[in-house]
Amino acid sequence: MLYRTASQFKTSYHADHALFPVRQDAWLLGIILIFAYAIIPMTASEFTFNALLIPVLIYALAALGLNILTGYAGQLSLGTGAFMGVGAYACFKIITAFPDLNIVVAIALSGFFSAAVGVAFGLPSLRIKGFYLAITTLAAQFFLVWLFEKWGWLYNYSSSGAIQVPNIEMFGIIVAGPNASSVTQYYFVLAVVTAVTWLAINITRGRIGRIWKSVRDMDIAAELVGINLMKAKLSAFAISSYIVGVAGALFVFLWRGAAEPNLFDIPLSFRVLFIAIIGGLGSILGNYLGAILIVALPVVLGTLPGMLGIPIQSATVEHLNVMIVGATIILFLIVEPHGLARFWQIIREKLIMWPFPH
Amino acid sequence: MEFLNSILIKPFQDMVAAPDFLLQVLWEGLVAGVLYALIALGFVLIYKSSRIFNFAQGIMVVFAALTLVGLHEKGVPALLAVPLTLVVMFLLAVAIERVVLRPLVNQPDIILFMATIGITLFLVGFGELIFGGENKVMITEQLGIPTGSLTFEPFGGFVSIEQKDLTAVIGAVVLVAVLLVFLNKSKMGRAIRALGDDHQAALSVGISLSTIWILVWFIAGIIALATGIVWGARAGVSFALEVIAYKALPVLMLGGLESVLGAIIGGLAIGILEKLFEIYWGQPLMGGNTETWFAFVFALIVLLFRPQGLFGERIIERV
Numbered sequence: 020m021l022y023r024t025a026s027q028f029k030t031s032y033h034a035d036h037a038l039f040p041v042r043q044d045a046w047l048l049g050i051i052l053i054f055a056y057a058i059i060p061m062t063a064s065e066f067t068f069n070a071l072l073i074p075v076l077i078y079a080l081a082a083l084g085l086n087i088l089t090g091y092a093g094q095l096s097l098g099t100g101a102f103m104g105v106g107a108y109a110c111f112k113i114i115t116a117f118p119d120l121n122i123v124v125a126i127a128l129s130g131f132f133s134a135a136v137g138v139a140f141g142l143p144s145l146r147i148k149g150f151y152l153a154i155t156t157l158a159a160q161f162f163l164v165w166l167f168e169k170w171g172w173l174y175n176y177s178s179s180g181a182i183q184v185p186n187i188e189m190f191g192i193i194v195a196g197p198n199a200s201s202v203t204q205y206y207f208v209l210a211v212v213t214a215v216t217w218l219a220i221n222i223t224r225g226r227i228g229r230i231w232k233s234v235r236d237m238d239i240a241a242e243l244v245g246i247n248l249m250k251a252k253l254s255a256f257a258i259s260s261y262i263v264g265v266a267g268a269l270f271v272f273l274w275r276g277a278a279e280p281n282l283f284d285i286p287l288s289f290r291v292l293f294i295a296i297i298g299g300l301g302s303i304l305g306n307y308l309g310a311i312l313i314v315a316l317p318v319v320l321g322t323l324p325g326m327l328g329i330p331i332q333s334a335t336v337e338h339l340n341v342m343i344v345g346a347t348i349i350l351f352l353i354v355e356p357h358g359l360a361r362f363w364q365i366i367r368e369k370l371i372m373w374p375f376p377h
Numbered sequence: 378m379e380f381l382n383s384i385l386i387k388p389f390q391d392m393v394a395a396p397d398f399l400l401q402v403l404w405e406g407l408v409a410g411v412l413y414a415l416i417a418l419g420f421v422l423i424y425k426s427s428r429i430f431n432f433a434q435g436i437m438v439v440f441a442a443l444t445l446v447g448l449h450e451k452g453v454p455a456l457l458a459v460p461l462t463l464v465v466m467f468l469l470a471v472a473i474e475r476v477v478l479r480p481l482v483n484q485p486d487i488i489l490f491m492a493t494i495g496i497t498l499f500l501v502g503f504g505e506l507i508f509g510g511e512n513k514v515m516i517t518e519q520l521g522i523p524t525g526s527l528t529f530e531p532f533g534g535f536v537s538i539e540q541k542d543l544t545a546v547i548g549a550v551v552l553v554a555v556l557l558v559f560l561n562k563s564k565m566g567r568a569i570r571a572l573g574d575d576h577q578a579a580l581s582v583g584i585s586l587s588t589i590w591i592l593v594w595f596i597a598g599i600i601a602l603a604t605g606i607v608w609g610a611r612a613g614v615s616f617a618l619e620v621i622a623y624k625a626l627p628v629l630m631l632g633g634l635e636s637v638l639g640a641i642i643g644g645l646a647i648g649i650l651e652k653l654f655e656i657y658w659g660q661p662l663m664g665g666n667t668e669t670w671f672a673f674v675f676a677l678i679v680l681l682f683r684p685q686g687l688f689g690e691r692i693i694e695r696v
Contacts, residue, residue, distance in 0.1 A: 143680065352488055
């Protein structure tokens, strides 16, 4: 009854293709945004910010970037972690070279570096397809991580080989670095994620998004109806890598505080891929659902034995954790291969019908 | 000019100046290449028969080796531990087919690929839970593998060949030969190849999909055990072994995902070339450790010219 679409007539195509054809969707989003911006920050603890909220947002952003490439344009990539690294290292170089620069500008600029690297490694996609392409993106993964380690200029020749985030002020408030408060960081990340998501939604439902989808569904057919494959694929690589790079910069600057090259190694790529796939390929909402699941599951599993009073060694918990995450992934793939976003669609359709089944 | 000289001429001068060292490098590369080829072979078999890109092959290597060593630690004699490990690998194959693959029949490739990553994570956790995360020593001597080293003196120089490496190469050659005969001559082997060609046609003439899948995963398990023993003898048994699975991926690209021959030739080529590159270009010019990416970049360049790998089936696209 709450989700009744009756009486919401559309009298033009324009209205039918609006962002929220059903009024309740807009309300729902409004409620979620109020929660995200007002209620959660007031109630959350320091631990919740650092272990759940901020990582969920950042991982969701990275998955969003990957989803544009894999879910919308159909190009499987296993190098997300390295592209996040490019964003992070670029942001570090910009910040240390121009300490007075606004951090928002620095993060926005760093995305362009990862976009450029993404396009360079996306070039083979014009000739190579499917799993062969997936493995070529692994070339980017291994080469870039090696470069982060060996190219001293990238980390300003620091002896530890790691990058360290300094305290960064914006309008008199410290937003990044060891002295920044979690709430500020949360709001910063949330604002960036909201803006990028808004952009991504509008890109994917517009002309470029339709071009990507046609390339994903069958690239030769797309080419035959006059779509320039090179432009379509490379623009997907560019925009995807841009978002992934921004996510990488946020990952280090507003969450981790420091980074070593191996942070961007292949497990990170896979985690982002899991989020995108479990959330649902070709969906924006799915990235958030997937990120909540993948980030929250280990945290919940880690605290569960302590809460229940079961004496288990922390190493055992760690191993069980990995096992359970693996099993969950398989389970979700079997139950709903189209991801959590598809679940929401099914629920929504049921709600529209409810309480009358016909 | 100096720079060009150091890239184009100097490495070759070094090679000619110390031919015995070159031989040693080539041998090391060959041994690594044999192992890459073995892992790639496990991939190819599963891909051919089920179109599943099996990411779990690497962890199966670790799991098999850990089971073998773990059983021996529990007091099982080494020669009995090998067949017992094979039983475990068989049970693993059955479990994977029942629990993971059967419900996922007919799903898109990427879903099956993700499922094998799920299997990988599960086995990592499971293995660490049972056997612990620490490095173990492979029971090389107990299995009757000689451990000494042979030395030769060609060109007035000095080349040393470890006997266990030699055993590994011979063992791999025998294994591959047996496998090729099995695939090409036996009824089961023909069934595997039939499934690889066309699932539905194979099903319609009465080939059982689940039996063949279990068989193929079991063969992959045998290959994993062989790889695990050999690589474990060189580097110890730990979860770090898993990274060699990544090395098999460029081998697959180079050789073609469907080609057994491609896996072998690709493995040998990448093993030797990455060693040569590391010794003569990587270490002096680029700070070393180039082995992590050289194979990928090399395969990428080859793929730009042949998008289906050197021996892969030509991709015919229809609208």
